[in-house]
Amino acid sequence: MIADLLVRGASVVDGSGGAPVRADVAVVDGVIAAVGHLAGATAAEVVSAPGSLLLPGFIDTHSHTDAVIGQEHVQHALLRQGVTTAITGQDGVSHAGAGADGGAWGSRYFAGINGTAEPAGTLAEYRATLAGALRVNTAHLLPHGSMRYQRAALRERLDTGEVATLRDDVEAGLADGAVGLSTGLHYLPGVHADVDEFVVLAGPLAAAGRPYVTHMRGYEAESAVGLDEVLAIARRSGVGAHISHLHGPAQEILATIERAAEDGLDLTFDSYPYLSGFSLLSVPLLPWDLLRLAPEDLVDRLSRPGALACMPPGWRDAVGQELDRITLAGVPGSPALEGLTLRAAAASLGRDAPAMVLDLIADTAGAVTAVFQQPATSTEDDVRALLRHRGHMSGSDGIFVGGHPHPRAWGTFARYLARHVRDLGDWTWAEAAVHLAAAPGARFGLGGRGRIQPGAPADLVLLDPRTVTDTATYAEPQRLATGIGDVWVGGVRVLRDGELTESRPGSALTWQD
Numbered sequence: 001m002i003a004d005l006l007v008r009g010a011s012v013v014d015g016s017g018g019a020p021v022r023a024d025v026a027v028v029d030g031v032i033a034a035v036g037h038l039a040g041a042t043a044a045e046v047v048s049a050p051g052s053l054l055l056p057g058f059i060d061t062h063s064h065t066d067a068v069i070g071q072e073h074v075q076h077a078l079l080r081q082g083v084t085t086a087i088t089g090q091d092g093v094s095h096a097g098a099g100a101d102g103g104a105w106g107s108r109y110f111a112g113i114n115g116t117a118e119p120a121g122t123l124a125e126y127r128a129t130l131a132g133a134l135r136v137n138t139a140h141l142l143p144h145g146s147m148r149y150q151r152a153a154l155r156e157r158l159d160t161g162e163v164a165t166l167r168d169d170v171e172a173g174l175a176d177g178a179v180g181l182s183t184g185l186h187y188l189p190g191v192h193a194d195v196d197e198f199v200v201l202a203g204p205l206a207a208a209g210r211p212y213v214t215h216m217r218g219y220e221a222e223s224a225v226g227l228d229e230v231l232a233i234a235r236r237s238g239v240g241a242h243i244s245h246l247h248g249p250a251q252e253i254l255a256t257i258e259r260a261a262e263d264g265l266d267l268t269f270d271s272y273p274y275l276s277g278f279s280l281l282s283v284p285l286l287p288w289d290l291l292r293l294a295p296e297d298l299v300d301r302l303s304r305p306g307a308l309a310c311m312p313p314g315w316r317d318a319v320g321q322e323l324d325r326i327t328l329a330g331v332p333g334s335p336a337l338e339g340l341t342l343r344a345a346a347a348s349l350g351r352d353a354p355a356m357v358l359d360l361i362a363d364t365a366g367a368v369t370a371v372f373q374q375p376a377t378s379t380e381d382d383v384r385a386l387l388r389h390r391g392h393m394s395g396s397d398g399i400f401v402g403g404h405p406h407p408r409a410w411g412t413f414a415r416y417l418a419r420h421v422r423d424l425g426d427w428t429w430a431e432a433a434v435h436l437a438a439a440p441g442a443r444f445g446l447g448g449r450g451r452i453q454p455g456a457p458a459d460l461v462l463l464d465p466r467t468v469t470d471t472a473t474y475a476e477p478q479r480l481a482t483g484i485g486d487v488w489v490g491g492v493r494v495l496r497d498g499e500l501t502e503s504r505p506g507s508a509l510t511w512q513d
Contacts, residue, residue, distance in 0.1 A: 003028050005491050006043035010054035010462065013429050014452040015438035020429055025054060027458040030490035030505070034454060045493070047486070049462055055433050056450050057084025057459030057489065058413050059440035061270045062244050062395030066094045067107065067115035070133045072500065074400050078136055079487050079495045080480045081413035081470075082436075082461035083396075085137040085509065087444060090244060090397075091215045092145035092184035095119050096126035097173055102150030106143060108295055109188065112280055112330050112367035115401050123176040127508035134506030135494040137459070139444055141182040141213055142173040144201070145190040154294060156192040163200050171204045177510025179444040180210045180242070185217040185226075186283065188292065195232050202237035210511060211242040211268075211443060220377045223248040227256050231265060240266035242443065245397045247271060247378045250385035257391060268443060270395025271386050273415050275378060276474070278329060278399055278406040281370045282361050285319060285326075287312055295365045302362035308355050319354045322372070327474070330369040330402020331360060339404035339475075369399070371406050371474065387416075387435070388426050393443065394436040407477040411470030414481035418469035429465065447512035458491035 003026035011020035063086035103119025120126035216226025323343035346353035398409030441450025448456035468483025487495035
């Protein structure tokens with residue numbers, strides 16, 4: 001056999017769930033051609049890898065890289081963790097796949113989460129902007145909130161005809177290759193949609209075998225509320241459901257998931273291995289009557305004289321309880337505040353903290369973001385129990401916007417491997433390949449990605465099992481992971497000795513049955 005790439009002597013973790021086996025892997029025309037003892041094979045590129053593990057490229061099922069995926073430092077952070085495919089369009093909000101008005105809304109509303117970009121229109125138009133620009137693959141979810149905004153702006157209720165039109169939009173997006181539909185039920189305008197609306201929109205998903213992906217209406221102490229809604233949609237529509245960044249009291253959550261499985265429902269989820277979250281600063285701190293406003297209207301309301309005095313009774317005390325629990329992550333126009341707790345930021349400015357919070361939100365049109373500690377309902381034991389469940393898949397919820405973001409964007413996958421495989425034994429290496437690659441590849445229709453077997457795309461990660469680790473911390477969140485030096489996408493090397501190559505073989509993937 002004459003191959004393009006031959007990796008010799010690595011312990012191959014193929015994604016089947018079987019134990020690692022020392023073998024050679026040959027790649028021809030971007031596809032795995034053979035796996036085994038290939039003594040007579042030759043190749044243009046031969047890599048000798050005894051002592052290393054060869055795994056299928058990891059798939060980040062929850063990535064907020066919509067507008068920044070083309071940036072070098074983003075691709076470097078992903079590849080140093082072994083991530084070769086990022087699934088975008090999360091939480092129902094994106095600049096892509098939703099039309100001009102919906103895309104503009106998504107870019108404006110999630111500027112602090114996804115970054116900003118010109119509306120990409122259809123999914124095909126978004127894919128065209130990525131052609132030849134990437135070292136990694138992307139796949140896109142249709143963003144329900146942005147699509148809804150395209151049709152009805154922030155109107156709370158849609159009539160039957162409008163829901164039918166939105167259903168047609170979902171069908172068109174699926175025909176264009178979307179790997180599912182995402183919803184964000186803490187965000188506008190998705191928060192206004194109800195189960196009846198989602199059941200209608202899930203019809204085309206169920207018919208196409210693609211998932212309904214959701215940032216639920218409730219997490220932590222409200223997890224039961226969120227789960228009940230997801231299960232109602234799945235029961236009534238027959239759709240497979242996937243819950244984004246699931247966290248909270250694991251015993252209760254997993255009991256509900258097990259009951260759903262017994263009822264024949266198709267339910268999976270992703271999570272990240274950290275005890276702090278990340279969102280727009282407004283989300284945990286503003287009352288609902290302000291959160292429901294468009295960014296420009298929010299700025300107007302908070303900029304009026306006496307805005308602070310108009311906040312509801314008890315609001316000042318509620319903010320006071322969060323002064324040491326919330327750290328500013330991205331503050332457009334005020335980078336000196338990034339990385340400071342609310343208490344420290346207020347002290348540095350000589351400001352009253354509640355007044356400062358309102359001004360920061362107004363001054364940034366709502367784009368200011370923060371890292372915040374999860375409540376006591378989410379513990380290390382809860383995180384570990386969730387990720388051990390068979391329905392779990394990898395997801396970083398990684399955000400690359402702002403000067404002091406959450407370390408999960410730079411560290412999630414390496415942390416899975418270092419802490420939860422090597423140190424704690426929550427997974428074997430074989431199980432890690434299933435959770436991080438094979439299961440997501442199957443769930444999102446990625447054409448054999450996530451497996452090392454003949455005929456599968458050659459997205460490959462070579463790592464040192466003794467040294468792979470995350471180095472990103474809350475104090476230094478943008479530090480690259482170590483222990484993964486060599487990565488191939490479609491059989492083309494994109495990471496060599498930990499550094500980016502000039503090759504850009506990444507694809508904007510579509511659903512493949």
